Amino acid sequence: MTGGTMTESQPGHGSDGMGVEGAAARTADEHAAACRIVLRQALQRAGARAPETVALDDPELLGRMTGGALVSDMPLPPFDNSQMDGYAVCAVDLAGAAPGAPVELQIGIATAAGDAPVAHAPGTASPVMTGAPIPAGADAVVPVERALPPQFPPLARAGRGAPQGAVAFAAPVATGEFVRRAGSDLGAGAEILPAGVRLAPARIGALAAAGIAEVPVAPRPRVLLCSTGDEITPQAGPGGLAPGRIHDANTPMLAAALRSAAAEVRVVRCDDSPGALRAALRAHERWADLLVTSGGISAGAFEVVREALAPLGARFVKVAMQPGGPQGLGMLALDASGGADAASAGPRLPALCFPGNPVSAMLSAELFLLPTLREHAGLPAERPREQRPLAHDAESPEGKLQLRRGTIAPDGRVVLSGPSSHLLRGLATAEVIAEIPLGIGFLAENAPVVVWRIHD
Numbered sequence: 001m002t003g004g005t006m007t008e009s010q011p012g013h014g015s016d017g018m019g020v021e022g023a024a025a026r027t028a029d030e031h032a033a034a035c036r037i038v039l040r041q042a043l044q045r046a047g048a049r050a051p052e053t054v055a056l057d058d059p060e061l062l063g064r065m066t067g068g069a070l071v072s073d074m075p076l077p078p079f080d081n082s083q084m085d086g087y088a089v090c091a092v093d094l095a096g097a098a099p100g101a102p103v104e105l106q107i108g109i110a111t112a113a114g115d116a117p118v119a120h121a122p123g124t125a126s127p128v129m130t131g132a133p134i135p136a137g138a139d140a141v142v143p144v145e146r147a148l149p150p151q152f153p154p155l156a157r158a159g160r161g162a163p164q165g166a167v168a169f170a171a172p173v174a175t176g177e178f179v180r181r182a183g184s185d186l187g188a189g190a191e192i193l194p195a196g197v198r199l200a201p202a203r204i205g206a207l208a209a210a211g212i213a214e215v216p217v218a219p220r221p222r223v224l225l226c227s228t229g230d231e232i233t234p235q236a237g238p239g240g241l242a243p244g245r246i247h248d249a250n251t252p253m254l255a256a257a258l259r260s261a262a263a264e265v266r267v268v269r270c271d272d273s274p275g276a277l278r279a280a281l282r283a284h285e286r287w288a289d290l291l292v293t294s295g296g297i298s299a300g301a302f303e304v305v306r307e308a309l310a311p312l313g314a315r316f317v318k319v320a321m322q323p324g325g326p327q328g329l330g331m332l333a334l335d336a337s338g339g340a341d342a343a344s345a346g347p348r349l350p351a352l353c354f355p356g357n358p359v360s361a362m363l364s365a366e367l368f369l370l371p372t373l374r375e376h377a378g379l380p381a382e383r384p385r386e387q388r389p390l391a392h393d394a395e396s397p398e399g400k401l402q403l404r405r406g407t408i409a410p411d412g413r414v415v416l417s418g419p420s421s422h423l424l425r426g427l428a429t430a431e432v433i434a435e436i437p438l439g440i441g442f443l444a445e446n447a448p449v450v451v452w453r454i455h456d
């Protein structure tokens with residue numbers, strides 16, 4: 001995004017801390033800062049709920065945040081065990097071993113992983129496999145490749161035959177070599193993971209190793225996603241789309257984006273009736289930590305989100321960017337009867353309102369919503385950015401940050417597609433978003449542009 005200082009002359013009096021409707025367009029960075037204030041309150045609502053419990057083998061566990069510190073009641077490894085397939089010995093028995101003077105020891109009882117520990121007699125070599133308990137009395141393991149012969153002969157396990165034969169060693173071994181000590185990974189009573197870390201595969205593995213079956217996880221932010229407009233239709237049935245109608249692209253798209261940032265999503269579709277929208281919000285306000293809407297916020301005669309939410313305290317602003325110019329945000333007083341300043345004793349519902357054009361909605365989420373959610377979920381907040389040369393000249397509205405969709409040519413330069421905000425396939429097939437900063441109306445071929453990958 002472009003940088004920018006706060007330029008609004010009239011400081012906001014609402015809880016989002018930003019300016020009022022009708023003020024000059026704010027920069028994308030300024031709007032992002034205002035959205036973060038709203039989102040912090042949404043995350044506080046989520047954080048006020050008690051941790052949930054998810055079973056260790058539940059696929060839902062992956063990606064959740066730990067809801068408390070997890071402590072092991074056992075050491076890991078739980079017992080001294082062998083790091084190699086080899087012979088457990090007393091190191092002192094091989095002290096004089098040398099290539100010209102090998103030391104020969106009688107072979108004892110063999111232990112495999114899963115066997116109970118056996119007793120080791122000094123002056124013998126007890127075959128031991130990787131992961132098997134070190135025989136009591138032995139203090140080192142010699143890998144079988146270093147023994148003479150370097151393969152195991154037929155072996156006897158406890159209760160299954162008598163040990164026989166001898167093995168020789170042509171080098172000494174250090175005490176403790178190839179012995180994995182009990183507790184060397186984790187002592188009994190030690191913390192496996194702190195609170196507030198993302199449950200990635202290795203972390204789930206560590207919990208499993210400690211025998212933890214139920215994992216406390218932090219509640220995820222719950223987002224009520226509300227797409228609006230008389231025209232939007234979930235998926236047309238056998239009759240196809242009615243005249244003038246379109247498929248609802250924003251709901252599945254934004255729901256997927258929210259889920260990818262570890263939010264829980266509940267979906268509501270609303271026609272152009274402000275009363276119906278407010279009723280839907282009231283029905284879900286106890287569940288939701290955040291409301292995200294799409295559509296109904298620009299300058300039309302039937303702007304359902306603007307009409308329904310402005311009286312509850314939402315503000316509608318112009319952001320100097322394209323796509324994504326019209327935006328709304330606020331802390332909604334759902335029990336307010338009217339008036340943007342209506343005082344409310346009840347808790348307010350944080351809300352972000354995105355424009356309906358699909359590319360505008362998606363890029364609004366990218367700039368104003370997902371970074372905060374990703375960061376909260378332990379994911380990288382920002383997309384990695386890099387500079388690349390443009391493959392051709394490009395024009396941009398000088399008073400706006402323009403977010404252009406592009407692909408990378410074989411020579412590494414960026415080829416831009418059309419700028420219009422209805423071009424969803426263009427966004428779907430783009431590799432990168434190219435930022436043409438505020439204040440730039442023209443970029444010549446080979447001019448450097450900042451790009452970031454949109455689908456990674």
Ligand SMILES: Nc1nc2c(c(=O)[nH]1)N[C@H]1C(S)=C(S)[C@@H](COP(=O)(O)OP(=O)(O)OC[C@H]3O[C@@H](n4cnc5c(N)ncnc54)[C@H](O)[C@@H]3O)O[C@H]1N2
Pocket residue numbers: 227228229231232246247248249250251294295296297298299300303323324325326354355356357358360421
């Ligand atoms: N006179 C003006 N007209 C418009 C302005 C303006 O400043 N003055 N801004 C334009 C810009 S920029 C945008 S972006 C849009 C934003 O409009 P709304 O947020 O009110 O959105 P809608 O009018 O409801 O829809 C816009 C567009 O997107 C389609 N849409 C809406 N929802 C969905 C959905 N769920 N799935 C797929 N497509 C959707 C809708 O049919 C419209 O075509 O306003 C401009 N106008």
Ligand code: MOO
Pocket residue numbers: 321322323324325326355357360420421422
């Ligand atoms: O700013 Mo609008 O979002 O161009 O389509």
